[in-house]
Amino acid sequence: MDRRGLLIGGSALALASAGTVAWHRSTGSMADYDRYATxxxxxxxxxxxxxxxxxxxxxxxxxxxxxxxxxxxxxxxxxxxxxxxxxxxxxxxxxxxxxxxxxxxxxxxxxxxxxxxxxxxxxxxxxxxxxxxxxxxxxxxxxxxxxxxxxxSTRSVYDGRPIPPADLTALEQAAAEPGVRLILLTDRHRISQMRDLVLAGNNAQWDDQAFMTELQHWIRFNPRDAMRYGDGLFAAASGSPNLPAALGAPAFSLVTTARGERDRYARQMVSTPAVAVFVGDTADRAHWMKVGRACQRLMLTATARGLKHAFVNQPVEVTALRPFLAALIGEPDKRPDLVLRLGYGPTLPYAxxxxxxxxxxxx
Incomplete structure (x- = not known):
């Protein structure tokens, strides 16, 4: 290579290296994040x-x-x-x-x-x-x-394996709480109906600009911001690439679409062997806290038995869908509280x- 070519190549490499350094400074590293999470x-x-x-x-x-x-x-x-x-x-x-x-x-x-x-x-x-x-x-x-x-919360596709009856029984026992009822769905027909409600809720939320603005406010697009704020939805935990905050928000608006999210949730629900729905006897704060206690025990029991879980609360959050969800679980006079998918899947970065x-x- 002649001197001119060497200089041009060296300059390009220096610029690329400088860009890489600047990128990592603005996003942080997953190695640092893993140590932080540990x-x-x-x-x-x-x-x-x-x-x-x-x-x-x-x-x-x-x-x-x-x-x-x-x-x-x-x-x-x-x-x-x-x-x-x-x-x-x-x-x-x-x-x-x-x-x-x-x-x-x-x-x-x-x-x-x-x-x-x-x-x-x-x-x-x-x-x-x-x-x-x-x-x-x-x-x-x-x-x-x-x-x-x-x-x-593992927001990914699961492997579809059925959950053994003994583990389902353990989940039901763990969630026992006065004033709270757990409904476990394991038959494909009712899980498919739940999928339709989740997708309908996803569509409604993505059509709501206020919802999208609030959601984006809580997304942390890179390890640096996740560690700095110590809260929010870490993008890497959903399989998204690390981006500087200045690029993350525009990329989210341009790349993430209602159709893409609908397809992602559809794949996730198809891979899900069980769905848990919690219902409190009364729709008040005391019962909501009881629901939280029962749900936390169920999630910990699932974790102890090698199961993953993730919330799919769209049918709860979109008011118009709650009656359909209540009818699906046989509680037409109640307000459903939480919906979780359960199954076997990977371990993702922790929040x-x-x-x-x-x-x-x-x-």
Missing amino acids: ALRAPLDTSPSLPGLIRYATLAANGHNTQPWCFVLQERTIRLYPDESRRTPVVDPDDHHLYVSLGCAMENLAIAARAIGQPGEVAIDDGDAIAFRFGDGPTAADPLFAAIPRRQ PRRPVETVVAAG
């Missing part, structure tokens, strides 16, 4: 503190991963209140998902406390808070404790979480 899910130490329990509580499921909770530490009591600054008023105008999220987090806390020898009781104090009151008692070994840091000190308030 630290968030580190096992509790032998002398766990209240912050350690709260860290385990925050690993619970919650809508859009907004983590809409505020823990208040008092003598022998941890109270959990909603953080209204983290509401999602378009998809969740009556705060249903928010209060379900509080129930999920409190169930994690209660399981962890019992497992490390700090048992207590969960109580719904009023319509706005749920509390854990420490008591006396022996350590209670619970296989769900080990599942807490491994649980994740981010905020530092414990940002979710705790003085008592």
